[in-house]
Amino acid sequence: MSILVIAEHNNESLKPASLNVIAAATAIGGDIDVLVAGCGCQQVAAAAAQVAGVARVIVADNGAYEHQLAENIAPLVVELGKAYSHILAAATTTGKNLTPRVAALLDVAQISEIVEVKAADTFVRPIYAGNALATVQSADAIKVITVRATGFDAAEQGGSAAIESSDIVIEQSCARYVSEQLSVSERPELTSASIIISGGRGMQNGENFLLLEKVADKLGAAIGASRAAVDAGFVSNDMQVGQTGKIVAPDLYIAVGISGAIQHLAGMKDSKVIVAINKDEEAPIFQVADYGLVADLFKALPELEAAL
Amino acid sequence: MKVLVAIKRVVDANVKVRVKSDGTGVDLTNAKMAMNPFCEIGVEAAIRMKEAGAVEEVIAVSIGPKACQEQIRTALALGCDRGILVATDEQVEPLAVAKILKALTEKEDIGLVILGKQSIDTDNNQVGQMLAALCNWPQGTFACKAELSEDQIEVTREIDGGEQTVRLSLPAVITIDLRLNEPRYASLPNIMKAKKKPIDTVTAVELEVDIGSRLKTLSVDAPAQRSAGIIVESVAELVNKLKTEAKVI
Numbered sequence: 001m002s003i004l005v006i007a008e009h010n011n012e013s014l015k016p017a018s019l020n021v022i023a024a025a026t027a028i029g030g031d032i033d034v035l036v037a038g039c040g041c042q043q044v045a046a047a048a049a050q051v052a053g054v055a056r057v058i059v060a061d062n063g064a065y066e067h068q069l070a071e072n073i074a075p076l077v078v079e080l081g082k083a084y085s086h087i088l089a090a091a092t093t094t095g096k097n098l099t100p101r102v103a104a105l106l107d108v109a110q111i112s113e114i115v116e117v118k119a120a121d122t123f124v125r126p127i128y129a130g131n132a133l134a135t136v137q138s139a140d141a142i143k144v145i146t147v148r149a150t151g152f153d154a155a156e157q158g159g160s161a162a163i164e165s166s167d168i169v170i171e172q173s174c175a176r177y178v179s180e181q182l183s184v185s186e187r188p189e190l191t192s193a194s195i196i197i198s199g200g201r202g203m204q205n206g207e208n209f210l211l212l213e214k215v216a217d218k219l220g221a222a223i224g225a226s227r228a229a230v231d232a233g234f235v236s237n238d239m240q241v242g243q244t245g246k247i248v249a250p251d252l253y254i255a256v257g258i259s260g261a262i263q264h265l266a267g268m269k270d271s272k273v274i275v276a277i278n279k280d281e282e283a284p285i286f287q288v289a290d291y292g293l294v295a296d297l298f299k300a301l302p303e304l305e306a307a308l
Numbered sequence: 309m310k311v312l313v314a315i316k317r318v319v320d321a322n323v324k325v326r327v328k329s330d331g332t333g334v335d336l337t338n339a340k341m342a343m344n345p346f347c348e349i350g351v352e353a354a355i356r357m358k359e360a361g362a363v364e365e366v367i368a369v370s371i372g373p374k375a376c377q378e379q380i381r382t383a384l385a386l387g388c389d390r391g392i393l394v395a396t397d398e399q400v401e402p403l404a405v406a407k408i409l410k411a412l413t414e415k416e417d418i419g420l421v422i423l424g425k426q427s428i429d430t431d432n433n434q435v436g437q438m439l440a441a442l443c444n445w446p447q448g449t450f451a452c453k454a455e456l457s458e459d460q461i462e463v464t465r466e467i468d469g470g471e472q473t474v475r476l477s478l479p480a481v482i483t484i485d486l487r488l489n490e491p492r493y494a495s496l497p498n499i500m501k502a503k504k505k506p507i508d509t510v511t512a513v514e515l516e517v518d519i520g521s522r523l524k525t526l527s528v529d530a531p532a533q534r535s536a537g538i539i540v541e542s543v544a545e546l547v548n549k550l551k552t553e554a555k556v557i
Contacts, residue, residue: 104442
């Protein structure tokens with residue numbers, strides 16, 4: 001067996017989720033190659049070559065791949081991927097955008113967001129917002145898969161893979177990059193933070209997220225939000241934790257003013273320790289919390305900040 | 309230009325599903341069914357494009373059992389012009405759904421296909437991208453803004469670190485994220501009017517699409533349940549527990 005892992009990066013650094021994908025590839029077994037498609041991305045290739053378990057890094061360094069447009073990268077992956085038994089990518093917005101396009105071009109199914117490898121053709125994936133786990137077996141010659149990062153421990157350093165270049169260039173004119181507006185934050189990224197503090201509808205407005213920020217500063221935590229808080233316009237959508245937002249599993253997750261709808265629980269219930277602060281003692285969030293505090297968050301948050 | 313909007317009949321988002329004890333699936337007996345929430349936003353987006361004069365006709369399509377007509381009627385009541393039911397009692401995988409939709413885009417000469425980014429039952433997030441690939445069209449996935457002009461559409465996409473804007477030439481596929489719009493409610497007169505709008509029924513065989521499955525579900529299990537912990541009385545106790553018991557801060 002041979003596995004092609006599609007690296008996730010911003011042309012400068014390899015995103016941590018790629019390490020989880022390489023770990024999933026290791027669990028499948030076989031030779032692991034990593035494709036780094038981007039522009040000016042040699043540094044990323046060098047980083048990928050140092051990950052344990054990687055046999056070969058293929059770099060496709062071209063302006064056509066700079067913004068990860070699926071219209072350009074999917075045909076590249078198809079061209080290279082025909083030689084492999086598995087093609088894996090992270091179940092991030094980049095991976096989710098690209099991978100189904102690859103699968104369709106290869107005329108194979110895609111298996112989305114696997115959390116466990118049972119065998120080289122059999123995988124476990126959550127359905128119904130994580131309320132059920134389906135074990136699925138693929139009959140396709142090439143298995144195209146996205147990997148949920150929280151399902152696998154990150155691959156370690158210690159590799160010394162060969163780096164090769166691919167000169168395949170595919171550029172389609174039907175899709176053009178216009179611009180990107182990325183949130184600038186000093187805080188750790190949600191999906192890789194070891195502590196997350198999230199606010200829900202109970203925060204009442206966007207300004208009140210300042211109370212969370214002060215606690216987050218003390219803990220070095222990332223800040224998340226429930227869909228209710230995003231829908232109400234308190235904060236931006238890239239902070240959303242849940243079924244249709246980000247899936248996280250930090251060491252400590254503090255849910256503040258979040259009732260605990262199943263869609264939110266789907267995004268955080270694999271956290272090691274869960275704390276819930278809510279004034280409604282009947283809130284479902286308390287059913288999954290290791291430590292619950294029934295309190296008014298506007299009193300509890302300043303107290304928490306002071307106590308840390 | 310004609311717009312095709314795909315809608316899926318799924319279990320209502322507020323229903324907590326239970327896994328069947330024999331591990332063959334989830335128990336949906338008597339469960340409330342509804343239009344997938346992302347598809348609702350897609351329908352609204354299509355109707356607004358028509359209201360803005362950029363689109364001549366909006367066709368709502370659903371794939372599944374006869375009961376999907378209910379969701380198609382809802383789409384018609386909201387403002388779609390006509391419906392297509394691709395009738396099947398089989399479980400149709402995303403690749404097969406994409407192939408069916410491709411056949412319909414050719415048959416109906418579609419300029420833009422709008423889909424939800426994922427369905428809340430199978431959580432796949434695949435069909436729009438697959439359809440775009442099969443048609444060799446550009447894709448604007450996870451759209452939170454979409455501006456249609458004569459021969460192109462500018463789509464702002466939700467990405468992990470923020471937003472990305474791309475410009476796609478038509479025909480194209482877009483998939484919808486939550487913030488694109490707030491769907492309207494159907495008014496009673498429109499619900500009555502929708503009863504007279506046509507719904508065609510076709511089959512995958514008539515469309516010459518193979519919907520055979522590639523994946524076999526071996527079992528469906530309930531996830532390990534997290535047990536509730538303790539209720540602490542004060543912030544001081546909480547901090548103490550996190551430091552000495554859980555050792556996470």
